[in-house]
Amino acid sequence: MLDAKLLRQNPERIRGALTRRNEPPETWDLLERFYILDGEWRDLTTRTEALRANRNSVSQEVAARKRDQLDAGALIEEMRLVGNQIQAADERLRVLDEEMNGILLRLPNIPHESVPYGHSEDENPELRRHGEIPIFDFAPKPHWDLGTGLALLDFERASKVTGSRFVFYKGIGAQLERALMNFMIDVQTRERGYMEVWPPYLVNRTSMVGTGNLPKFEEDVFRLEEQDYFLIPTAEVPVTNLHRDEILAMGDLPIKYAGFSASFRSEAGAAGKDTRGLIRLHQFNKVELVQFVPPESSYEALESIMADAEAILERLELPYRVIEICTGDLGFKDCKKYDLEVWLPSSAAYREISSCTNFEDFQARRSNIRFRRSDKSKPEYVHTLNGSGLALGRTFAAILENYQEADGSVRIPAALQPYMGGLTRIDV
RNA sequence: GGAGUGAUGGCCGAGUUGGUCGAAGGCGCUCGCCUGCUAAGCGAGUAUACGCUGUAAAGGCGUAUCGAGGGUUCGAAUCCCUCUCACUCCGCCA
Numbered sequence: 001m002l003d004a005k006l007l008r009q010n011p012e013r014i015r016g017a018l019t020r021r022n023e024p025p026e027t028w029d030l031l032e033r034f035y036i037l038d039g040e041w042r043d044l045t046t047r048t049e050a051l052r053a054n055r056n057s058v059s060q061e062v063a064a065r066k067r068d069q070l071d072a073g074a075l076i077e078e079m080r081l082v083g084n085q086i087q088a089a090d091e092r093l094r095v096l097d098e099e100m101n102g103i104l105l106r107l108p109n110i111p112h113e114s115v116p117y118g119h120s121e122d123e124n125p126e127l128r129r130h131g132e133i134p135i136f137d138f139a140p141k142p143h144w145d146l147g148t149g150l151a152l153l154d155f156e157r158a159s160k161v162t163g164s165r166f167v168f169y170k171g172i173g174a175q176l177e178r179a180l181m182n183f184m185i186d187v188q189t190r191e192r193g194y195m196e197v198w199p200p201y202l203v204n205r206t207s208m209v210g211t212g213n214l215p216k217f218e219e220d221v222f223r224l225e226e227q228d229y230f231l232i233p234t235a236e237v238p239v240t241n242l243h244r245d246e247i248l249a250m251g252d253l254p255i256k257y258a259g260f261s262a263s264f265r266s267e268a269g270a271a272g273k274d275t276r277g278l279i280r281l282h283q284f285n286k287v288e289l290v291q292f293v294p295p296e297s298s299y300e301a302l303e304s305i306m307a308d309a310e311a312i313l314e315r316l317e318l319p320y321r322v323i324e325i326c327t328g329d330l331g332f333k334d335c336k337k338y339d340l341e342v343w344l345p346s347s348a349a350y351r352e353i354s355s356c357t358n359f360e361d362f363q364a365r366r367s368n369i370r371f372r373r374s375d376k377s378k379p380e381y382v383h384t385l386n387g388s389g390l391a392l393g394r395t396f397a398a399i400l401e402n403y404q405e406a407d408g409s410v411r412i413p414a415a416l417q418p419y420m421g422g423l424t425r426i427d428v
Numbered sequence: 429g430g431a432g433u434g435a436u437g438g439c440c441g442a443g444u445u446g447g448u449c450g451a452a453g454g455c456g457c458u459c460g461c462c463u464g465c466u467a468a469g470c471g472a473g474u475a476u477a478c479g480c481u482g483u484a485a486a487g488g489c490g491u492a493u494c495g496a497g498g499g500u501u502c503g504a505a506u507c508c509c510u511c512u513c514a515c516u517c518c519g520c521c522a
Contacts, residue, residue, distance in 0.1 A: 042479070042480090045478080045479055045480095045491085046479060046480060046490095048479095048491085049478090049479060049480085049490060049491045049492085050480095050490080050491090052490085052491060052492085053489090053490055053491070055502075055503080056490095056491090056503085058502070058503090059447070059502055059503040060447075060448085060503090061502095062447080062502055062503070063447040063448075063502095063503075064447090064448090066447080067447085067448090072502080075502070076501095076502040076503090077502080078502080079502040079503080080501090080502060082502085083501085083502070083503095247438090374458095375438095375457055375458065375474095376457090376458060376459095376474090378476095379476085
């Protein structure tokens with residue numbers, strides 16, 4: 001969330017951000033509403049605190065008189081009235097507070113000045129491409145055909161057991177998914193300085209609010225009926241919340257975690273989109289990279305986190321491109337974001353496989369994650385970042401499609417072979 | 429799931445016949461002194477947020493915070509209620 005002080009002191013900056021982001025009128029209404037509430041809140045706070053100060057000093061007086069065996073009845077009576085006024089004011093302040101906080105939690109982040117202006121995803125600039133797009137002398141099959149043909153994937157039974165948008169990985173398929181997990185985690189922990197974490201898959205509401213997944217996007221996630229717990233939509237949520245309400249030492253930073261988890265998305269509103277295959281499931285696996293850094297180095301960290309994700313694609317020798325997200329396509333909590341998109345031959349298109357984001361202090365402020373430069377200095381908010389490194393399901397799909405052969409068999413990328421017991425190809 | 433105990437400042441730990449408690453004491457930390465080095469010793473300091481005021485910085489005044497929320501009271505760390513979490517024992521379970 002944004003700093004309430006910033007809203008007060010620099011309304012033009014906030015309005016500029018909303019303009020650049022192409023925010024709908026509702027967001028503007030929220031902002032104007034905030035200013036109205038804030039005026040009343042500050043006025044009432046000042047007056048209430050004066051009443052409190054008065055009551056505190058008179059109460060001392062009461063204590064003194066009682067000690068001296070003097071009558072304090074008049075003072076007590078007077079303070080009873082003051083107490084009533086305070087109570088009424090508190091009531092109103094609580095209401096104001098709640099609504100203001102609700103607004104703050106719903107106002108989007110301010111895009112970094114370097115983010116290109118644009119209205120929608122169509123205006124996201126492509127920064128660069130890597131790898132050779134494979135040329136097939138046959139019609140490349142989609143991964144779901146390859147996967148079911150090789151008995152690696154079973155969508156039919158998954159929809160019997162659970163429902164649509166779920167999958168069973170089986171046999172070599174399950175092994176491949178597990179190999180991807182180990183490969184990705186190993187690269188990030190052994191070569192790129194991340195600490196491995198395996199987080200809870202359920203989190204409480206406070207954690208979801210902390211990362212910015214709530215209150216605005218409740219329809220996108222799964223919630224337990226009997227308890228206010230949510231299935232994590234990404235490991236970003238539990239891993240970022242690891243340090244909620246903590247004050248870190250400068251020497252601890254940067255903190256870098258690579259977390260493996262299943263991710264759960266309700267995909268509300270995605271009816272009809274990507275209905276086949278591994279691209280859009282209610283549950284998928286992902287290795288997520290999360291960093292906590294001092295503010296001055298967060299943009300450097302964004303570049304490095306992207307490089308960490310790219311390392312996986314490069315080692316798997318998958319063709320991909322990098323795009324930068326323009327202001328109009330930026331997520332609610334993002335300051336700046338890059339997407340990595342992998343080539344999928346069956347659709348002859350690049351598809352998102354990783355997204356690397358700098359949130360600056362947006363999440364840190366919500367979840368109260370701070371650090372001290374030295375023992376004497378005041379706590380400051382850290383900057384948080386994350387990036388997928390990578391989404392396993394989409395990587396699985398990309399391998400099947402890019403490494404397929406005319407007969408429907410699939411070669412195993414060299415980097416993965418040690419994780420597959422030396423297997424070099426999956427034969428029909 | 430049943431029974432019980434507890435939650436105080438960076439840490440430990442007093443305080444529970446309500447008032448002089450933002451909170452004793454110790455440890456840690458910071459600065460200064462002392463000191464061949466180290467250790468020890470001496471002195472001072474050491475929470476956060478918000479509001480008002482104000483500045484080049486600072487500061488000043490006030491309010492709130494003793495797990496969270498609510499209540500009683502002129503006044504609550506201290507009394508009452510609800511919740512959360514931790515620990516112990518029993519049961520169950522991977």
